[in-house]
Amino acid sequence: MAATSVTPGAPKSIDDLKQLLCDDVKVKVAGIDVDGVLRGKFMSKDKFLGAAASEGFGFCSVIFGWDMHDSVYTRELAISNKENGYRDLIASIDLSTFRRIPWENNVPFFLVSFFDPKTSAPICADPRGVLRKAVDNAAAHGMECISGVEFEYFNFKETPESAAQKCFTQLQPLTPGMHGYSLLRTQLNQEYFHALFDESLKFGIDIEGHHTETGPGVLETALAYTSAMRIADNAILYKFLAKSVGLKHGVLPSFMAKPWGNLPGCSGHVHVSLKDGEGHNAFSLSDVDRDRGRANAAFEDTRYLSQIGEYFLAGVLDGLPDVMPMLVPTINGYKRLVGGEAFWAPNAVTYGYDSRAASVRIISPPSVPPSATRLEVRVPGADMNPYFALSAIFRLGMRGIAKQLKLTTPPISAYQSYPARKEVILLPGSLADATNAMMRPDSIAREVFGDDFVDHFGATREHEVRLWNAAVTNWEVERYLELA
Numbered sequence: 001m002a003a004t005s006v007t008p009g010a011p012k013s014i015d016d017l018k019q020l021l022c023d024d025v026k027v028k029v030a031g032i033d034v035d036g037v038l039r040g041k042f043m044s045k046d047k048f049l050g051a052a053a054s055e056g057f058g059f060c061s062v063i064f065g066w067d068m069h070d071s072v073y074t075r076e077l078a079i080s081n082k083e084n085g086y087r088d089l090i091a092s093i094d095l096s097t098f099r100r101i102p103w104e105n106n107v108p109f110f111l112v113s114f115f116d117p118k119t120s121a122p123i124c125a126d127p128r129g130v131l132r133k134a135v136d137n138a139a140a141h142g143m144e145c146i147s148g149v150e151f152e153y154f155n156f157k158e159t160p161e162s163a164a165q166k167c168f169t170q171l172q173p174l175t176p177g178m179h180g181y182s183l184l185r186t187q188l189n190q191e192y193f194h195a196l197f198d199e200s201l202k203f204g205i206d207i208e209g210h211h212t213e214t215g216p217g218v219l220e221t222a223l224a225y226t227s228a229m230r231i232a233d234n235a236i237l238y239k240f241l242a243k244s245v246g247l248k249h250g251v252l253p254s255f256m257a258k259p260w261g262n263l264p265g266c267s268g269h270v271h272v273s274l275k276d277g278e279g280h281n282a283f284s285l286s287d288v289d290r291d292r293g294r295a296n297a298a299f300e301d302t303r304y305l306s307q308i309g310e311y312f313l314a315g316v317l318d319g320l321p322d323v324m325p326m327l328v329p330t331i332n333g334y335k336r337l338v339g340g341e342a343f344w345a346p347n348a349v350t351y352g353y354d355s356r357a358a359s360v361r362i363i364s365p366p367s368v369p370p371s372a373t374r375l376e377v378r379v380p381g382a383d384m385n386p387y388f389a390l391s392a393i394f395r396l397g398m399r400g401i402a403k404q405l406k407l408t409t410p411p412i413s414a415y416q417s418y419p420a421r422k423e424v425i426l427l428p429g430s431l432a433d434a435t436n437a438m439m440r441p442d443s444i445a446r447e448v449f450g451d452d453f454v455d456h457f458g459a460t461r462e463h464e465v466r467l468w469n470a471a472v473t474n475w476e477v478e479r480y481l482e483l484a
């Protein structure tokens with residue numbers, strides 16, 4: 001499909017907007033916090049139209065001052081705090097994001113971005129604003145950011161109430177057994193399975209693939225390739241859709257990265273490429289090189305990846321350890337990576353041609369047509385904030401292009417022997433280690449995202465770590481209560 005961030009039929013002016021909403025009485029709006037949680041409300045049509053015709057409307061800044069459970073951060077941060085009175089931010093309505101929510105009587109829906117009320121500057125931690133800067137950075141170099149996202153997620157025969165009553169233990173999976181790509185298992189909950197696909201299309205989220213994944217009650221949904229901003233919007237809204245549709249069918253979908261210790265986790269794989277100024281895939285080879293591959297490729301695995309693509313790959317690999325909280329933002333997400341290759345989750349700075357064991361999988365000819373050449377970043381889990389994950393990947397890749405970085409390590413196929421394996425750079429194994437790496441004074445994250453963002457987002461991750469360190473888990477009680 002053609003890459004665009006604009007919904008077909010979205011209003012281009014206030015007059016268009018008034019005509020679009022002529023039969024409506026209310027509008028739903030939402031922004032995104034640092035945890036990828038939608039924060040929004042209904043507005044009367046008149047209030048909404050007034051905000052759309054101006055800079056926007058006031059939205060409490062506390063959504064950047066508390067965590068996903070509405071607990072104020074351990075230490076107050078610059079955007080929202082007691083000193084500034086948890087002031088309002090300006091929520092600017094993005095008319096290009098127009099959709100109607102089919103399971104809510106087709107109520108009109110728009111996303112917003114957040115700006116400082118005094119300076120009118122974008123809020124440094126606003127996920128949509130962070131990604132917009134990354135996209136604009138690429139555009140300044142004549143490139144358009146293109147991406148697709150895949151989600152794996154467990155589904156339970158539960159409701160929010162029943163899960164809480166069970167203290168989130170002994171939850172009943174939607175289906176039993178390990179049934180990846182099963183046509184039979186989808187028959188058990190056919191209405192829910194089809195509703196996810198069908199409601200997505202009505203909601204403006206194009207889907208490429210939708211199937212069972214290995215694990216009890218696990219589904220995987222691949223969202224169609226489009227512009228980076230559009231796919232991030234689609235990804236965050238697909239989670240909202242799945243949870244909303246699930247409520248209507250008595251199903252609780254979970255995008256938690258690792259619900260079970262002895263089963264594979266849930267991935268949030270990100271596919272990326274660039275388009276050049278002429279609309280061509282910048283990662284694919286020229287006609288001259290397409291038959292035999294690129295003669296000056298660093299390794300056999302990159303032979304059908306353009307030089308720009310190789311620079312991009314080198315940039316991602318170079319900065320990967322320093323942006324891990326943007327790809328894996330939760331305590332639980334690192335549990336998914338602990339198993340490494342055993343659970344199809346990479347835990348090292350690795351890459352390889354068509355390798356699902358690597359952190360970055362090169363997808364290029366001969367397995368796909370040249371136009372489909374891309375990189376699949378397999379590190380994120382389903383609990384990722386897609387705006388931050390995409391921002392990190394594209395910022396690092398563009399840094400690699402700008403600096404013409406070289407690949408300094410061989411592909412993963414070279415690490416099969418023990419001596420070579422010792423050279424592998426492991427990714428941070430916990431959110432604490434990842435956050436420390438990102439917040440170092442000389443981190444690549446600070447170089448590409450700036451101190452304001454790193455200081456704010458890093459502090460929110462430190463908050464998660466503090467809560468985890470203070471928690472007493474069932475594992476600890478079972479292990480130590482009697483015998484310690």
